[in-house]
Amino acid sequence: MNMSRSxxxxxxxxxxxxxxxxxxxxxxxxxFSQDSIKIIIPTFLGNETRNYYGNEAPSKLDIIWKYGxxxxxxxxxxxxxxxxxxxxxxWTGQPLLVEENGELFLIQGAYDHMLKKxxxxxxxLIWEYDFGDVIKGTGCIWTNPFKTLNHPDKYVIFQGARIxxxxxxxxxxxxxxxxxxxxxxxxxxxYNSVKAGSYSRDVDGTALIVDDTIFLGLETGHFVxxxxxxxxxxxxxxxxxxxxxxxLDLYTQxxxxxxxxxxxTESSPTLLRDHIxxxxxxxxxxxxxxxxxxxxxxxxxxxxxxxxxxxxRDSCLLIAIEKQYIAGHGGAMLIDxxxxxxxxxxxxxxxxxxVFADWKGGIIGSVATNDKYIKAGQNSLSAFVGxxxxxxxxxxxxxxxxxxxxxxxxxxxxxxxxxxFKYKTGASISTPIFVGNKLIVLTYFGxxxxxxxxxxxxxxxxxxxxxxxxxxPIVHDRKIYVASRDGYLYCFGEKDxxx
Numbered sequence: 001m002n003m004s005r006s007x008x009x010x011x012x013x014x015x016x017x018x019x020x021x022x023x024x025x026x027x028x029x030x031x032f033s034q035d036s037i038k039i040i041i042p043t044f045l046g047n048e049t050r051n052y053y054g055n056e057a058p059s060k061l062d063i064i065w066k067y068g069x070x071x072x073x074x075x076x077x078x079x080x081x082x083x084x085x086x087x088x089x090x091w092t093g094q095p096l097l098v099e100e101n102g103e104l105f106l107i108q109g110a111y112d113h114m115l116k117k118x119x120x121x122x123x124x125l126i127w128e129y130d131f132g133d134v135i136k137g138t139g140c141i142w143t144n145p146f147k148t149l150n151h152p153d154k155y156v157i158f159q160g161a162r163i164x165x166x167x168x169x170x171x172x173x174x175x176x177x178x179x180x181x182x183x184x185x186x187x188x189x190x191y192n193s194v195k196a197g198s199y200s201r202d203v204d205g206t207a208l209i210v211d212d213t214i215f216l217g218l219e220t221g222h223f224v225x226x227x228x229x230x231x232x233x234x235x236x237x238x239x240x241x242x243x244x245x246x247x248l249d250l251y252t253q254x255x256x257x258x259x260x261x262x263x264x265t266e267s268s269p270t271l272l273r274d275h276i277x278x279x280x281x282x283x284x285x286x287x288x289x290x291x292x293x294x295x296x297x298x299x300x301x302x303x304x305x306x307x308x309x310x311x312x313r314d315s316c317l318l319i320a321i322e323k324q325y326i327a328g329h330g331g332a333m334l335i336d337x338x339x340x341x342x343x344x345x346x347x348x349x350x351x352x353x354x355v356f357a358d359w360k361g362g363i364i365g366s367v368a369t370n371d372k373y374i375k376a377g378q379n380s381l382s383a384f385v386g387x388x389x390x391x392x393x394x395x396x397x398x399x400x401x402x403x404x405x406x407x408x409x410x411x412x413x414x415x416x417x418x419x420x421f422k423y424k425t426g427a428s429i430s431t432p433i434f435v436g437n438k439l440i441v442l443t444y445f446g447x448x449x450x451x452x453x454x455x456x457x458x459x460x461x462x463x464x465x466x467x468x469x470x471x472x473p474i475v476h477d478r479k480i481y482v483a484s485r486d487g488y489l490y491c492f493g494e495k496d497x498x499x
Contacts, residue, residue: 045310056435063492072111072133136160179230213225350405385441442468478494
């Protein structure tokens with residue numbers, strides 16, 4: 001009897017010990033085994049003000065590796081035949097960068113229709129998702145606050161694409177914007193780009209996420225406000241669609257007529273104080289007041305504007321203006337959105353009219369600034385490449401008081417900024433990027449690496465004229481990652497340091 005009770009008592013103690021050990025193992029699993037994820041480059045041009053491009057650039061352009069992105073077909077109505085093949089990745093085509101458990105991963109949209117997650121060290125393809133058409137724009141990553149750290153859908157990628165190779169632009173449902181799980185590559189929801197005043201239903205722009213809300217410009221000509229949370233999405237017209245809070249037109253009916261329905265918005269929204277600013281194909285720079293829920297800033301250039309507004313250190317906006325629908329030149333402009341629309345221009349730097357491909361001049365990509373890399377007292381600079389084939393670097397805060405130039409519509413005259421550096425790189429629609437004292441430029445005629453020395457003197461460190469394209473690079477830990485039109489994603493750096 002005693003032996004039996006003693007055995008039973010021992011079994012209970014063992015059972016309790018096992019329960020305690022199981023609890024501790026579960027506690028350790030929950031508390032200590034989460035994936036360590038750091039989002040390094042989460043969006044186009046790095047941040048919500050579109051002015052961060054990486055931490056440290058290399059001094060060489062050695063090819064560390066290249067990864068085949070493949071090719072895909074798309075339909076371009078202005079081309080004969082309609083279906084064309086495109087390789088690699090293009091405008092804006094900037095990769096996103098994530099550090100996961102000590103390893104770097106790139107998220108790259110490509111012309112083979114696939115959004116890809118790629119290990120940046122081994123070049124292993126982790127997953128890819130088929131969008132059904134070429135992916136042109138850059139995605140963004142959102143951390144879902146409503147999911148636990150280890151949930152498969154804790155991190156979500158939002159990515160746009162063209163409408164679909166076999167898709168009629170007039171059909172009811174065109175889900176050209178999608179939410180994809182970062183960890184699994186699984187589709188979480190699809191957004192229907194509804195036909196509007198524009199001829200297009202593509203999505204090239206990158207979302208701005210503020211207070212867990214998506215703000216996005218569409219090629220339909222709409223500015224929309226969307227709930228990103230997949231749990232709030234609902235099945236509508238047989239697809240799971242996100243909840244939409246707001247839809248505003250980024251054009252007037254006169255713009256539709258004047259631009260022959262080319263009022264597409266391809267740029268990405270920018271946050272400055274309580275406003276979200278976005279450039280449009282209708283020729284307007286709009287400011288959406290988040291507090292009032294209305295557009296209360298409207299600066300009109302008249303031309304198509306594809307580049308995103310970039311915030312400077314003195315809270316002004318750098319904008320790029322194409323040569324289209326205007327009497328004057330395209331170029332770069334600095335505006336102060338706190339001023340009235342009629343007096344907000346601080347300077348305008350026109351570029352020469354030059355026909356290249358379908359463009360007639362001006363600037364297609366965004367204007368970059370070095371403001372995230374300088375200290376007080378140092379020169380605030382901007383860089384841009386025109387269709388005229390030149391790289392320009394100008395002073396943001398110093399103007400040439402002796403020279404006034406006609407504006408894009410030849411109605412008003414504006415001061416020019418002081419020109420610091422000009423170099424013939426060949427035409428480009430990519431955005432050049434500053435990283436520290438380096439300046440990196442991809443054009444249709446090569447990849448260039450410049451270094452800024454004292455007194456704003458720039459010198460060419462390296463060039464590779466075999467790498468050509470229109471995507472925008474990113475930089476991290478002395479590596480440059482950029483996609484080319486030759487079908488590859490490249491990593492450039494300094495081979496001798498990697499040996």
